[in-house]
Amino acid sequence: MALNKLAVAEAKTAGFEVDGTGGISAIWRQVRSRLRDECGQALYSQEIARLRVSVSESGAVVIVAPSQFNRDWVEDHWGARIRAIWSELDATHRAVHLVDEGSSEAQPVVARRAEPAARLAAEPPVKEAQTTSGSAADPAIGETRFTFDSFRVGPANEVAAAAARTVVGAQTPPFNPVFFYGDYGVGKTHLMHAMASAFEHTSRPRKALYLTAEEFLSGFVTAMRARDTIAFKETVRGVDVLLIDDVHFIAGKLKTEDELLNTIAALIAENKQVVLASHRPPAELQVSDDRLRSLLTGGLSCPLGKPDLDLRRQILDCKIAQAKCHYPVLDVPEAVRDFLAARITTGPRELEGVLNNVICRTALLGLPVTMEAVSTALRELSLNSERRLTVDDIQKAVASHYGVTPADICSKRRTQSVVRPRHVAMYLAKTMTTRSLPDIGRRFGGRDHSTVIHAVNKVTALLEAGDPVGDDIDRLTRELQG
């Protein structure tokens, strides 16, 4: 009951009751925050962050997934937990439905009422800087961890970090747009959240909106379907700073590219700051519209690269300090820190993944962090060998095991002789590497992450049913682990 009151009080303080959704936005933020703590940042970003919340005609809470696969996966793995947390936080004990975008329940009542404030609440999760002093950043999208203070700077990212701070401190946009680019997990999202958060703490607080490109796209598509893009335009253009992550996601989607081009052009014309991030520099983005490429290339492009040893060590120390807030008993000896920073050369995300694994097998069980625990964690994540296991290695081993070629595995063919190896290879890629689902999908002939989820679920079900595929997986795992 205390929690219910707290949730309602927080929702009111944050001004969410005025959104016409009975405070569900505030409760949803708390639910997402708890889920992130429980499932870890990687899984959270891949599967949970893309859910949005709405209310149905009957007053039920409707959690909307972007695809049916995503809905099914969330329902199977987190449905019960989401409902349990929700009922704990929601004083009115509303029913919670999980649906996909195609469902009629996915069309929010609040959006149909066409009130701008209500519509904002029905849009995909966004980060709006608050002008109230001391307002907490939205923990559900990670800003509380992703600040300038917790962003470690070294040769790999010093230009990007300096640009980010300069832009936040400037009275008018010194460069527009600012474009961060770099490989997976090098800190682009962290830096953007840090900026969004910092904009609210300057002497001249500004309203910032952080969106992933996928959220921009789905918000725009939903608005188009409803034949009403005005509210969408008002939302994304009515801020002082717009930050859009993973812009490559929009490349090739003509209407959305066009909308993005017009949005950026309109904001720049009004002297508002635009910040973008992508895996590739703007000149290499596969966008169809040359005007968009030209606009993106005309700003400031800042690379973020893989951290060197010193920066990896700094990042590790910082992550350990953050983890100690949750696990005060955590004590990671200097030798273990040196070892991890030297060994995990792939990037900050992998470093964090190993640390989380180490915490699970030590601090959570009340055990000390030893080199043995670290070695086990590395072995589990297949990061112990000098050369890290790649998706390519997995495809080659699986292809040879089943007598097909890696090209067959990545092809569009759907014959059983190819589908089974493809599913097994995707399953092993998910369980033996730290690659994200979208990344794995891309490496399997440009497939969507939901295809990978489907494959992983399928193989998991076969394993649970005692199917002989289990023997194949055992042999392949042993072979790949060397």
Ligand SMILES: Nc1ncnc2c1ncn2[C@@H]1O[C@H](COP(=O)(O)OP(=O)(O)OP(=O)(O)O)[C@@H](O)[C@H]1O
């Ligand atoms: N310089 C840094 N200092 C502290 N933490 C960092 C740094 N760089 C990356 N990290 C951490 O690494 C993890 C991955 O970073 P982030 O999500 O920002 O990467 P990204 O470049 O956006 O990746 P992707 O392109 O896959 O989305 C986060 O936990 C982030 O805090």
